[in-house]
Amino acid sequence: MGSEQNNFQKIDFTVNGKPVSLMVEPNKPLLWVLRDELNLKGTKYGCGLSTCGACTLHLDGQAVRSCVLPVSACQGKEITTVEGLSEDGEHPVQKAWVEAEVPQCGYCQSGQIMQATALLMTNPEPDNATVNQYMSQVLCRCGTYPRIKKAIGLASELIKEKGTSL
Amino acid sequence: MSLNRREFLKASLSVSSGSLLSFSVITSASEEPGSEADAELSPYPFLSIDDKGRVTYFTTRSDLGQGSITGICLIIADELGVEPDDITVDFKSPQERHWVGTGGSSGTYSVYRYHRPRIAAVRQLLINAAAKLWQVSSSQCEVSNGYVCKNGTEEKVSYGQLVALAKMLELPDEKAVEVFEPDKFRWIGKSRRLNHIASIVTGEAKYGIDIELPEMLFASIERCPYPRGSIRSFDLKAAKASPGVVEVTELKGSGWEGQAQYRPTGIAVIAKSAWQAQQAREKLSVEWKCPQSDLINDASIDRYYSQKLKQAGVVVHQKGDYIRELSLAEHKLDAVYKTPYWNHAPLEPMNATAVVNDSRCEVWSGCHLQTILQTELMELLGFESEQVIIHTPLIGGSFGRRLYRDYAIEAVLLAQKIKKPIQVLFNRLDESKHGQYMPAAHIQMTSGIRKNEKNTPFANSLHVRAVQASNESQRTPETLKDGKDPYLQFDPLRIPYEFENLHYEQCYTHEMPVPTGYWRGTYGNNYCFAFESWIDELAIHLKQDRLDYRLSLLENDKELYPKVSDDAEQLDKKLAKRVIKRAAELADWRGNKSAGQGRGIAWCWSFFYSYAAAVADVSVSSKKEITVNKITIVIDCGIAVNPNMIKAQLEGGVIWALSAMQTQVHFEAGKVVNNSFADYPVLNYSQCPPIEVDIISSQRPASGVGEIGNMPIFAAVCNAIYDAIGVRVRELPLKDFRIKAT
Structure with a gap:
């Protein structure tokens, strides 16, 4: 059967503030590296084709689809997953998500939260058109969009109250 | 057992x-x-x-x-x-x-x-x-x-x-x-x-896909795209040589005929990680055989359904003398409403993890018919119930798909064969191509128009001929009782419009080689679309207000139909009228409209005893771009146990229906064409309209909520499109129209 070590490569990056060094197949998508090697299962597999956004996380502060991102492209980069947003679920976006009671099945929500957080990091008071353009990249089948809209508004308020950017 | x-x-x-x-x-x-x-x-x-x-x-x-x-x-x-x-x-x-x-x-x-x-x-x-x-x-x-x-x-x-x-x-x-x-x-x-x-x-929630067991292996399965097909030839060499691969093995399917739970034949690639299994699977070379008769495509499915519509079906309800009434009519109105095969497409792909030895089987999956799964596995393995342990982690959406057990049975069969824990994981293409789809339907509505003594036109007859198949009768026609499909026959009977002469027929599409199954609301969706569009058409033809006409047909309090079962709750038309009136009031039904703006109303009573009415307010541009200005939906679900969650379910139902209105499963040369959300486009954030939900408080015992939000939306939106621009949409998904960002 198949060979064990097929072109493994050493990759160094930072995940949720901690340095990580791994021997991995360089073309393995970051999603699977996080789930398989680092036991970070909050980032979800939905399509593997960058069409649903369930696997969204932050690469150097930008929202990216980790299901199509080869781990080799992450050399030296900073990665934040939903597990790294806060110690205790107290990140303003997480708090807003609870307050607005967004989740139904919840499967897409780590992707939604990471997408919304990336938006609010650069634009704490986004207008409707910007939110539309940004959030349309992450799909939800349960239909939580009206509450995502509400939660983004709440998160924006919380950030303003805090007086700091994310 | x-x-x-x-x-x-x-x-x-x-x-x-x-x-x-x-x-x-x-x-x-x-x-x-x-x-x-x-x-x-x-x-x-x-x-x-x-x-x-x-x-x-x-x-x-x-x-x-x-x-x-x-x-x-x-x-x-x-x-x-x-x-x-x-x-x-x-x-x-x-x-x-x-x-x-x-x-x-x-x-x-x-x-x-x-x-x-x-x-x-x-x-x-x-x-x-x-x-x-x-x-x-x-x-x-x-x-x-x-x-x-x-x-x-x-x-x-x-x-x-x-x-x-x-x-x-x-x-x-x-x-x-x-x-x-x-x-x-x-x-x-x-x-x-x-x-x-x-x-x-916080990302800590554990779904089926997150299950981890020691020494666990992962399977990705290339499945036969034709339900009645088989393997012609295969070459497994390249896949076997792929990194991390442990085994490549044929997995026999259930067969098609006589199988209530259909599961295709496939080639399973088993590897140390899900990704390695998926990668190796791409190196498989498999050719499948398909019977000539099964090389269906969108056009041939439409032809088959259209031909079925020309045949008399089995009569599931009749009252009065429809034929005589039609012969008295000055003219006859008729229309055919078409709905396609739809997929569930939950975000968490089907998956199951299984461990099997000589005396015990354990399964972790999102299947939510756990007792049925256990029973099937007992039969499959020759085990007693205490030897088959079913676990249920969190479930990343179902909408009916996880009532089926195909993925779980695959995992058990592979775990038994390999003697290691196995997780079967669908990729998105599997999810698109190996669904248990919402059955397509063609529903023909016919009414005769007469004039009364005051020379006012009225309709006093309704003939309905529906072409459809339930999952059960499709592959096990012996489940038909007196030729009637027990899973389908009651759906039209939940729509209680008062015409003196009624004739409801059903034609079953057993021959169609497409696996079908329950889908959020199932047949309530098609019937509500056809009936509620038809009542709109009649009202317009009779030059009556579409809301008033509906209510006038619900005036009579006598029961139209016998109880479908002893413990079933009967429809209360007063409650029906109450949700309809409330939705109209909240949506400002008679309010001013600008050019290109229209409103449509529809309602339903469901098999789980709830009532819902919805008003769609839309604007349609000259380029046939639809802006859904607002959806108003009112529910009477008896005692509202957890109101904000009921509200969430209705929001979800509305979005579910709007999604379906812009997408469908396509077929070509006997196979499903769709691959992913790129060609099965579901509603995205920007297209989501404002949704107002109102729960009518009631002391009636609690009734169901999860599947009602979608049912009235199809007709409400199509009725609104007609109101806006005078174009009647009788076929879903919307072909020429596009739902715009709000």
Whole structure:
């Protein structure tokens, strides 16, 4: 059967503030590296084709689809997953998500939260058109969009109250 | 378990309520008082109280995103007299008296209606124990926050302290015990957050895909794209040589004919990681054979359905003399409404993890017909029920798809063969191409128009011919009773418009080689689309207001139809009219409209006894771009157990329907064409309209919620499009129109 070590490569990056060094197949998508090697299962597999956004996380502060991102492209980069947003679920976006009671099945929500957080990091008071353009990249089948809209508004308020950017 | 599978299914799958499994019937038949462990009081398998007073609810229902377990905890808290926070939710594998399964929007309401008397019996048992302790009459005791209190004194004793004594007493007959009246509810009716919301927003929530076992392997399966097809040839060499691959093996399918649970034949690639298995699978070379007759495509499916429409079907209801009435008509109006095959496409792809040895099988999956899965596995492996353990992690959406067991059976078969834990994981292409699709339908509506003595035109007849197949009758035609499909025949009967002459026929599409299944609301969607569009067409033809015309057809309070089963609740037209009027009022039905703006209304009564009415307000541009300005939806679901979650379900239902209105499953050369969300485009954030939900408060026993939000939306939107620009849409998905960002 198949060979064990097929072109493994050493990759160094930072995940949720901690340095990580791994021997991995360089073309393995970051999603699977996080789930398989680092036991970070909050980032979800939905399509593997960058069409649903369930696997969204932050690469150097930008929202990216980790299901199509080869781990080799992450050399030296900073990665934040939903597990790294806060110690205790107290990140303003997480708090807003609870307050607005967004989740139904919840499967897409780590992707939604990471997408919304990336938006609010650069634009704490986004207008409707910007939110539309940004959030349309992450799909939800349960239909939580009206509450995502509400939660983004709440998160924006919380950030303003805090007086700091994310 | 002495019944064989067929008998068991027959016993379990009650057809009395028509569209979906009647869980209420199943649970009341199968959960009787039983034994319990020493330190706990557990007269019913779903509930236990230990000697510390800890209450555990062993869920018989699954949370697929509807929040039903959270709602059920409110019901238990109120009826038992504890706080919701005091209830621990746990899951245990199905047992003979512990039927586990979720469907038919029954999760919360079935517990409200059918389990509450049992919870009340447990409460009474604790009261009786305290009364015995104090040597007083039970009527002098009442419960409060986990204690039984002696009336008029400060004395109280905790449930935990009563457990030992209560175990020695006889459980009161649930029929002799009174449940609390709604005015005593402390928790039911007040919104409460999803129990596990914190675990979702922090990423800690564990779904089926997140299950990890020592030495676990992963399978990705290339499946035959043709239901009646087979393998012509294959070359596994390259896949076998791919990194991480442990085994590549053929996996025989269920076959098509006679199989209620269809599972295709495939080639399974088993590797050390899911990604390696997927990568290696791309190196497979497999050729499949398809019978010439099965090389269907969109056009041939449409032709087949159109031809079926020309044949007389089996009559499922008739009243008066439709033929004579038509002969008296000045003219005849008719139309055909078409709906396509739709997919469920939940975000979490189908997956299951299994471990099998000679004497035990364990499965972790999102399948929410756990008892049926267990029964099928017992038959497959020759095991007894205690040898087949079913686990249910969190479920990343279902919408009906996870009622089916194909992925779980695949995992068990592979785990048995490889003798290691195996996780089967669908990729998105599998999800698109190997669904159990919402069956397509063509529904023809015909009415004769006459004039009354005042020369006013009216319609006094309705002929409906529907072409469709249920999952059951499609592959097991022996389930037809007198030629009628017991899973389909009652759906038109839930639409109670008063025409003197009615004739409802159904033509079944058994020959179509497309696996079908239940889908959020299933046939309620097609029938509501056809009937509610047709009533609109008639109103317009008769130059009547579309709202007033609807209401006039619901004036008569006499029952149009016989009860579909003894325990079924009958439609109350007063409640129907109330939701319709309320939706119209909230949506400013008669308010001013700008050019290109229109409103449409539709309503439905569902097999789970709820009423909903929706008004769509749309604007249509000259480029046929639709802006959904607003959807207003009103529900009467009896006692609203957890209002904010009911609201969420209705928002979800609206979005579900709008998604379906812009997408469909396509076929070419016998295969599904769609690959992913790129060519099965579901509604995205920007397209989501403002949705106003109103819950009519009622003292009626709780009724179902999960599948009703979508049913009236199809017709409401199409009726609104007509109102806006005078174009009647009779075919879904919308072909020329595009739902714009709001």
